[in-house]
Amino acid sequence: METVIEAIDLVKQFGPFTAVDTISFAVRPGEVFGFLGPNGAGKTTTMKMIQCASPRTSGTLSVFGMDPGTHSHEIKAMIGVVPQETNLDTEFSTFENLMVYSRYFGIPKEVAEERAEKLLDFVQLTEKRDINIEKLSGGMKRRLILARALVNQPKLLILDEPTIGLDPQARHLIWEKLKLLRSLGNTIVLTTHYLEEAERLCDRLVIMNNGTILVQGSPAALVRDHVGGGIVEAEHSPGVVACLLDMGIPYEVAGDRVQVVTDNPGAVARELLAKCDAKQVLTRAATLEDVFLKLTGRVLRE
Amino acid sequence: MIRELLTVPRLTGKAWTVWRRNLDVFLKTWRVNLVPPFIEPFLYLIALGFGLGGFVGYIGDVPYIDFIAPAIVAVSIMNSAFFECTYGSYVRMYYGKTFDAIIATPVSIEEVIAGELLWGATRSMIYTSLMLPVLVLFGVVDLPSSLLLIPFAFLGGLLFACIAMCFTAVTPSIDALNYPSFLFITPMLLFSGTFFPITVLPPALQVFAYAVLPLTNVVNICRGLTLTMFSPFMLYNLAWIVIVTGALFLISVNLMKRRLVV
Ligand SMILES: Nc1ncnc2c1ncn2[C@@H]1O[C@H](COP(=O)(O)OP(=O)(O)OP(=O)(O)O)[C@@H](O)[C@H]1O
Numbered sequence: 001m002e003t004v005i006e007a008i009d010l011v012k013q014f015g016p017f018t019a020v021d022t023i024s025f026a027v028r029p030g031e032v033f034g035f036l037g038p039n040g041a042g043k044t045t046t047m048k049m050i051q052c053a054s055p056r057t058s059g060t061l062s063v064f065g066m067d068p069g070t071h072s073h074e075i076k077a078m079i080g081v082v083p084q085e086t087n088l089d090t091e092f093s094t095f096e097n098l099m100v101y102s103r104y105f106g107i108p109k110e111v112a113e114e115r116a117e118k119l120l121d122f123v124q125l126t127e128k129r130d131i132n133i134e135k136l137s138g139g140m141k142r143r144l145i146l147a148r149a150l151v152n153q154p155k156l157l158i159l160d161e162p163t164i165g166l167d168p169q170a171r172h173l174i175w176e177k178l179k180l181l182r183s184l185g186n187t188i189v190l191t192t193h194y195l196e197e198a199e200r201l202c203d204r205l206v207i208m209n210n211g212t213i214l215v216q217g218s219p220a221a222l223v224r225d226h227v228g229g230g231i232v233e234a235e236h237s238p239g240v241v242a243c244l245l246d247m248g249i250p251y252e253v254a255g256d257r258v259q260v261v262t263d264n265p266g267a268v269a270r271e272l273l274a275k276c277d278a279k280q281v282l283t284r285a286a287t288l289e290d291v292f293l294k295l296t297g298r299v300l301r302e
Numbered sequence: 303m304i305r306e307l308l309t310v311p312r313l314t315g316k317a318w319t320v321w322r323r324n325l326d327v328f329l330k331t332w333r334v335n336l337v338p339p340f341i342e343p344f345l346y347l348i349a350l351g352f353g354l355g356g357f358v359g360y361i362g363d364v365p366y367i368d369f370i371a372p373a374i375v376a377v378s379i380m381n382s383a384f385f386e387c388t389y390g391s392y393v394r395m396y397y398g399k400t401f402d403a404i405i406a407t408p409v410s411i412e413e414v415i416a417g418e419l420l421w422g423a424t425r426s427m428i429y430t431s432l433m434l435p436v437l438v439l440f441g442v443v444d445l446p447s448s449l450l451l452i453p454f455a456f457l458g459g460l461l462f463a464c465i466a467m468c469f470t471a472v473t474p475s476i477d478a479l480n481y482p483s484f485l486f487i488t489p490m491l492l493f494s495g496t497f498f499p500i501t502v503l504p505p506a507l508q509v510f511a512y513a514v515l516p517l518t519n520v521v522n523i524c525r526g527l528t529l530t531m532f533s534p535f536m537l538y539n540l541a542w543i544v545i546v547t548g549a550l551f552l553i554s555v556n557l558m559k560r561r562l563v564v
């Protein structure tokens with residue numbers, strides 16, 4: 001199989017509103033594929049179509065070569081889903097949550113028990129095995145949801161903002177687990193607001209905004225193709241702006257900073273210091289955030 | 303529109319995994335759940351049976367307390383399934399996001415709703431089974447015919463579960479569920495031949511009650527069973543319940559699907 005998921009001109013409308021507007025992408029086996037975008041970009045809507053929870057309005061979509069509209073049962077048996085909103089069973093303990101969920105997949109009890117123990121160990125929740133999940137922290141709940149998504153040993157994992165609201169440690173732990181899963185040959189699709197997360201985890205990603213895909217590619221290629229090598233930043237003062245205009249150097253304003261995209265950051269920085277009397281000059285490598293800023297004029301972080 | 307609502311869903315045994323989930327929750331909190339069905343008949347029998355019954359004496363040749371005993375069961379069948387599939391299901395659907403979690407697995411939304419309905423019916427059956435010994439102890443119901451109340455509670459419960467799920471499917475909020483409770487359930491509780499014979503009502507209302515009010519038909523069967531007084535009219539009641547339950551089962555599943563699949 002060449003692709004795990006293939007979408008061509010996929011559209012989703014809610015009444016008159018178009019949430020996903022003619023997007024095309026393909027996810028290959030064994031890769032981590034990211035959907036990056038601000039609130040309301042259409043990430044969750046896209047995930048819901050893939051996981052057979054929401055019918056598409058038009059376009060084609062295939063998951064494992066099957067149509068989610070007609071083969072939801074087969075597709076759902078092969079995927080694991082981490083939803084954006086935590087929806088664990090509050091009445092049950094950590095372990096019971098996994099057991100009840102296994103039952104929906106028709107996994108025999110003995111097999112499910114063995115898997116549940118292993119998965120709790122995998123997400124480091126064995127200590128919390130018999131605790132009611134209302135007593136788990138937010139990060140523990142996200143980890144448990146990840147474990148829950150793995151009970152059916154899915155070939156494809158769909159993670160909608162897996163690290164939302166987590167502290168840096170908890171986030172790193174999830175990243176580590178996802179990398180491990182990837183190394184075991186799982187295909188992973190994830191959505192995120194976090195540029196760092198996308199840059200670290202994704203083999204390839206798309207940046208979405210207003211229901212459309214702006215660009216797609218590997219993080220490195222996106223940075224190279226859309227921004228270039230480096231960024232020079234300086235304070236946003238009338239003097240600096242006038243001077244940049246004077247020298248004909250294109251720049252962008254980002255808050256209280258001006259940014260110059262260049263393949264030769266050293267030279268630009270020297271000029272800014274020498275000729276423009278800039279006080280706070282900084283050079284750095286371009287990141288996905290710069291790509292996003294350039295494409296949409298928006299800051300991605302919430 | 304009507305055809306869409308009466309579409310027969312594709313269901314598999316997976317609906318029982320949803321039923322089982324609810325049973326597991328019920329058993330986890332059994333101490334809370336098992337008390338009401340014991341207490342309820344005591345309250346009714348003492349307040350209405352002994353209290354009011356002292357003034358009323360007999361209805362026909364049936365002691366008043368024996369007359370209301372089957373109504374207590376019928377009301378409990380109605381309440382346990384109705385409240386389970388309105389407030390209970392709504393909380394699971396809206397606040398707990400439990401349905402969202404389940405439909406990410408090979409269980410379909412139709413099966414989730416079917417599981418909820420079966421669970422509502424089961425809850426009625428469990429409550430009836432728990433009330434029955436109390437009623438037997440008071441000597442107000444006949445044996446063995448009253449044992450048939452237990453399987454009948456499942457059918458009657460399913461009827462009210464399906465009615466409830468239709469409301470849940472269209473309610474804009476949990477507060478709006480108070481309307482069917484107060485405008486539909488409470489009046490039915492009073493006017494369905496429960497605490498006074500339906501024959502005292504004007505003939506037109508009697509016809510209305512048997513043609514439209516679910517509880518009237520359920521009460522009549524319960525009473526036939528606890529008093530061992532079978533009449534051919536009970537076949538009408540049974541047929542009414544079966545047909546209406548069947549139709550509302552389809553309608554509630556399709557309404558819920560329409561609400562949840564967007
Ligand atoms: N059921 C619905 N009915 C109507 N509009 C909806 C529905 N679900 C989503 N939308 C709209 O579709 C758009 C995309 O929403 P979506 O949840 O896919 O965004 P997202 O990229 O996941 O955002 P976030 O980062 O906030 O999770 C939003 O404008 C949202 O209001």
Ligand SMILES: [Mg+2]
Pocket residue numbers: 043044045084160
């Ligand atoms: Mg989202």
